[in-house]
Amino acid sequence: MQDTKHIVQPNRNRNILLTIFATVLVAVALLILTSLGSVKLGSALALFAIWGIATVSLNLVNGTLGILSLGHHGFMLIGGYTTALLILSDDKREKILASGRSSMTPFTVGLSIDNFFNAIGLTAFTTDETLWLRFLVAILLGGLMASVVGLIVGIPSLRLRGDYLAIVTFGFGEIIRLTASTRIFSPITNGALGFSGVPTEFGKSVWWTFAFLGITIYVISKLKYSSFGRAMEGIREDEIASEAMGVNLAYHKVLGFVVSSFFAGIAGGLWVSWLGGARLDSFLFTLTFFFLVALSVGGTGSITGVLLGTALVVFVRQYGDPLEQSYLITTWILAIGVILLLTALAIYIFRTIRRSRPKIIPAFYLFLIAGVATVVLALLAPSLGIMQGEFRGFGMRAIFLSILLIIIMVFRPDGMVGRAEFNWAWVFRERLDQPTEEERKQDAWLSNPELNRPGGAANTSDVEED
C-alpha cells in the first residue's frame, strides 16, 4: 500500500474535472433528447441504460473473470420478479386474489414494501408521492435476492472450468425459469400469469436508468481496477499460475459472480418496470444472447466496448422494425442478391488492402455469380409470373444479430475495441508509460560509453553487489 502512494497519476485532477464535466454534458444531452425527441427515443435510451447495466455486469464475469456465464437471464428474472411483487399496487393485488386462476396465497400477495412500511409505522412513505422510495427499496432487495441466488449457484458450480461451467450456468438459468412457474414457486411468482401493471415511470425514465447505469459503471470499474479485479484478470489469463501466486480462486470467482448477479437483479427490476409487467417469456435465453452479442461486438472485457455493443444491439432492437415488415418476395430476393454482391466486393477490397495473393479467390467468383444470378432472378421474376406475393420478415432482427455475431467472431474476435478502455490520456494522446526520473538516470547509466570499455564487466558486477 505504501508504495502505491508514491505513484502519482499524471493530470489526475484534470481527469476528475473532465469526468464530472462529461457527466454533466451527458445529463444535458439526455435532457435535450428527452424533451425534444419522441417517446420512442426516450424508451430506447432507457432500454440502453437497462441493458447496459446487464451487459456491464455480465462483462465482469465473462470479460474480467474469463468465465462464460450463460445464466444472466435467470438472475434478471429473480430481481425482476422480486421488484414486481414488492411494488405492485393494491388494486392489482386485489385482482390477483380475486382471480380463480392464480395460486397466490393471501400471505404472498401481501408481501409489499407498502405493508412493511405500514407495519413499522412509516406511514409517511406509503403515499403515491413516495413511490420512488419504495421502488428504490424494492429494486435493491431484488438485487440482493439475485446475489443470494448467485451465491447459491456460484459456490458449487464455480469449481468447474470452461465449457462445463458455461453449460452449468446455462442450466441454472433455465432451471430458474422452468421452476418459476411450478407449484413450488407459483405462490410467489403467480405462475404463468405473472404480474401486470408494474409502474413504468422508473424503467421508462431516462434519469432513473442512467443513474443506475452510472452507479454500475462506477462500482464495476472500481472493482476492476482494484486488487480484486487484478486477481480476476489473473484468473482469466491463467488459473494455475494465479493460484500459484496466492490468488484464492474460489473466493474471487464467487465474488465476481455475486457482484455480477446483484447488478443483474437491478437490471431485472428496471426491465420489469420498463416492460410494465413481469412474465416468464420476457426472461428467455434470448436476453442473454443479446448481451453476448453486445459483449462480443464491443469487446469482451472492456466496459467502453460493452456499452458500444449494447448501443448497437438496442438500436437494432428498437429501430430494426423495418426489417420485419412485409415486403414483396422479389424485394427480399433482390436484397439477398445485393448482400451477396456486397460480400464479393468486401472480399475483393479486403484482399486488396491486405495484399493477399491470389487477389481473387474462388469464393469471390462464387459470391459474384450467385449475387448476379439472384439479382437477375429478382428482376425477371415479375415478368415471368413466378414468386408473387408478400413475405413478412418475422425474426429478421435476431437473424441479423446472430449473423453479425458469427462475422465478428470469425473476423474480429476481440470486438470493436478489444480490451482497451476509454480514458482521458487516450483523448489527449498522452503516454502513461513515460519513464520516471530515476529510470532515466538508470538508462543514462546503461548507455554510458565508459562502461563499454574492456573490463567493464568487472565494474557492472561491482554495481550489482550494491
Add this chain to the structure above:
Amino acid sequence: MASKSTKVKKTINWIPWLLVLAILAIVVGRIIYLGTVHDRFSSAYFIRAFLESLKLGSLYALIALGYTMVYGIIRLINFAHGEVFMVGAFFTYYLFSFSPYPLYAAVIWSIFIAFGFMKIIELWRGKLKDPVVLASGAFAFVLATYLLSQTTVNFFVALVFSMLLTGVLGIVIDKIAYSPLRTAPRNSLLITAIAVSFFWQNFGLLVFTNRQTPFRPDTFLRNRMVFAVGDGTVRTTMLSFAIPLISVILVVILTLFVTRTRLGKAMRASAQDAEVAQMMGISVNKVIATTFLLGSMLAAAGGAMWGLNFGSLNQPAIMGILPGIKAFAAAVIGGIGSLPGAVIGALIIGFMENFMTAIFPKTAEFQGITEFKDTFAFILLIIVLLIRPSGIVGEDLSEKV
C-alpha cells in the same frame, strides 16, 4: 474428493455408486408400493412406462451422439446441434407432406441430396473426385429428382433424404462458422455456436412456420399394438419397438464405422490428439467434416422420429432447445467423448424423465412431478459434474497443466 487424489493406491469413488444404489432402491420400493396400493398400477402400467422411457431414451441417444462426437474431436459444445435436429425434422416433414414437387423445386432438393450421398460414398472411397463417387452422385440426383417430382415419397425415403440433407447442413455449418475458429479460444467457439443456434431458431421461424406442425406420415409404424401382460393390457404403437430398433441399428453402424474403418480410426486418433494426428498425415479437417456429417445425420433421424413419436413438431424457435440441451446433458452424464457413454446417458435421462413421472403419478394426495420433468436433466447434469466430471464411462478431459 477421491477422484482428485493422486495416490498410487487406487481409491474407489463410492459416492456415485451409493447414489445409484439409493435411486434404484427408491425406484424398486416405489414400484412395489404402488403395486399394492391401487389396481391401476399393474405390471402393464410399468411395462408401458418402460417402453415409453426406452423410446425417449433412444431418441435422446441419437442426438447425444452428435454432441459427444463433436466434443470429442474439437472440444466444442455444439449448441447448434439441437437446431440441426429441428431442421432435420422439418426437412422430413416437407419431403413427405408436400411431394410431388414441381420439377425445379425437386431439382434444388436433389442437388443437395446428391451431394450428401456423394459425401457418404466418399467416406468409403476416400476422395470426392472419384468415378464411383461421381457416378453415385449422378445416380442419386436422378433418383431423387424422379421420386420427388413424380411420387409422394413415403416416410422412410423422406427420412433418408432428410438425413442426407441435414448431413450436408452440418458440414456447411462447420465450414462457415467453426472452421475459421480452429485456433481461437474455446469461449469464442462456444459463442459462435450459440450464434449459429440462434440463427437457425429464427430462420426456422421465418421460413418453416411459427406454430405447431402436425407430423402424421402415412406409415405402418404408427399402427396401434395391444398385447396382454399378466392381468392387464398394454396399449402402445409400433413406434415403441421401431424407434429403439432404428436407433440401435444406426448406433451399431456408427460404432462399426468408428472402430473398423480407416476414417473411423483417424477420427479416434484426432479425438486423442488432433495435432499429432495431423503430423501423422491425417487430414483433421476432413475428419471434423465427417464428424459433423455423421452427427447431423443421426440428429435428423432423431428429429424425424421425434415428430413421429409426438405426432407434431413444436414451433422452430423452441423445438430444438430442450431436446438438444437434454441430449447434451446425457452426453456429459455418460462421459463426453465416448459413444457408449452417450447412449447410456441418454437412456438414463429418458428413464429419469418418463419412468420417474410414471412412478410418482398424480394421485389424490400428491400432485405428481410432471411439471418438474424438464429440470431433471439439468439437476442430474449438475450433480454428475460436481461428483464425477468425467461422466460414467468417460475419461478425464479436464485441462491439464
